[in-house]
């Protein structure tokens with residue numbers, strides 16, 4: 282069982298390390314956000330009395346890269362479905378639950394690695410973590426966020442037939458999750474409806490916790506952030522495994 | 531079709547197997563059996579229901595009704611025992627292009643719990659058998675269709691299955707490569723105690739390789755027997771003609787499907 286999970290995990294890692302273009306592309310985007318937004322909006326942010334924007338933005342961009350990489354890793358199941366490799370795993374004498382766990386852990390590891398790399402990019406761009414002793418907490422939040430959204434991606438991919446649905450998912454789910462999470466702007470004083478959506482958005486808690494651990498600015502609080510992240514991750518793991526177990530080819 | 535008399539002697543037994551997709555009946559109440567050690571061909575035009583039948587036998591699809599036994603086990607209620615019993619080469623490619631030849635084999639070996647001690651040796655033997663040993667550290671994505679097919683055959687044999695399913699193993703390959711592949715499968719039949727069920731719409735291949743064939747069209751088995759018997763009953767000189775006289779039509783050509791489309795999309799995403 283452990284070997285099954287391990288080999289599926291390893292496959293995700295190898296695929297990630299081998300697709301250089303994906304690596305480079307996925308690092309370019311956060312860099313662009315940090316530089317363009319960080320320096321572009323910096324003065325406005327400062328004038329509005331909100332402090333240093335780069336400091337505010339960096340945890341948001343780390344969370345963004347985790348979100349995108351994680352969802353993408355989960356969604357990769359659609360490709361495996363279309364290109365047939367999924368069949369190879371589904372006719373093997375191993376439980377689908379273990380397959381799903383291995384894949385999800387692999388995807389989450391990749392997403393966490395990506396988050397760590399973006400953390401170092403932020404440092405290069407001028408970001409400084411406020412409290413080094415809280416870095417392990419930041420790492421834990423990154424791992425949970427990665428797990429949560431990989432499981433979400435797996436659940437979604439189990440329902441989709443082909444890549445056509447993927448654009449829909451990006452536009453109507455992933456983008457709203459990103460923009461309404463507090464990653465780019467503070468969530469205080471927003472219209473009621475947006476406020477409600479943001480509080481239902483699991484990434485809000487990942488961003489809040491990460492920002493708390495990296496900069497000391499926290500609004501929801503570590504306890505609630507962790508509680509929500511744990512609960513929603515568990516929920517998506519269950520839903521993801523269930524939907525994955527129902528795939529027919 | 532003949533009724534199975536003694537379970538021990540049969541690698542595959544199918545009785546009244548039916549699969550409906552909505553109101554469409556893809557496989558319609560078919561029954562057949564395959565003796566142990568036999569090479570059995572499933573012949574029929576595209577859309578006849580060959581792949582659907584294989585998917586049911588290999589636990590990928592649940593039948594609407596009917597019973598099956600693969601190596602004596604029930605694919606519906608005893609999935610793991612069935613899964614350990616067979617190896618399969620799917621109609622569509624099923625390798626991981628981003629992994630090397632060896633890694634694809636190793637992945638399979640771990641999933642099938644081939645003991646660590648013999649895994650490496652068995653992989654090398656099989657790669658040698660399909661003449662890919664010198665390419666073992668190459669990424670599969672640079673391979674030709676024929677090389678991928680050979681690798682899939684080696685992979686399907688890795689866990690020493692009792693039954694090997696081959697769904698259109700030679701489709702889209704040039705004649706030389708096709709010959710090559712049948713040579714391996716013949717060698718295999720004489721060296722390992724294995725039952726082979728393959729589908730094809732190349733009649734000449736079935737005629738050359740199969741001990742026994744079943745002709746399927748519109749989800750129904752029209753007739754079965756050895757190629758010689760079929761030619762005799764239809765009074766024809768080749769299986770091709772026998773098929774034509776039984777179904778009244780030629781085998782249709784495979785059309786390019788959504789797979790090609792996906793391949794394009796994937797390229798756009800990953801480059």
Ligand SMILES: Nc1ncnc2c1ncn2[C@@H]1O[C@H](COP(=O)(O)OP(=O)(O)O)[C@@H](O)[C@H]1O
Pocket residue numbers: 530551554556574575576577578579580581582583
């Ligand atoms: N998942 C599915 N949903 C609906 N129809 C299907 C599905 N899979 C196969 N079919 C249909 O069932 C018929 C038999 O298909 P298949 O078994 O793939 O034929 P063959 O392998 O003999 O070419 C075809 O008409 C095909 O379109």
Ligand SMILES: [Mg+2]
Pocket residue numbers: 577580581582621697698
């Ligand atoms: Mg087919």
